[in-house]
Amino acid sequence: MDAYRVKGIVPMGKVRQQFTFDLVAADIADAEHRVYSIIGSRHKAKRRKIEIKSCDKIDPRESTEPQVIGHFREQLKTMEPLPKKSITRGSPTQEEE
DSSP states (O other), X not given: OEEEEEEXXXXXXXXXXXXXXXXXXXXXXXXXXXXXXXXXXXXXOOGGGOXXXXXXXXXXXXXXXXXXXXXXXXXXXXXXXXXXXXXXXXXXXXXXX
């Protein structure tokens, strides 16, 4: 079982809403099936109306989803944390200097 991030669009009444799901699945087809199942049961959206844009395998440390963290908790204890992304605002770039 691996962690996957699925992104797509689902109709919600008159608007189309973007979504992102992090979940645990056996493969890409299983991850897509689980997303169809979850969205269909929560929002009564038909599978043919749900548009999946991408389905990528991710590092479990990237996810904040409790199901993913819970599934990989033993592995996460032994892994080093991901490096923090440093965002500097207002610092001059090479071209501005």
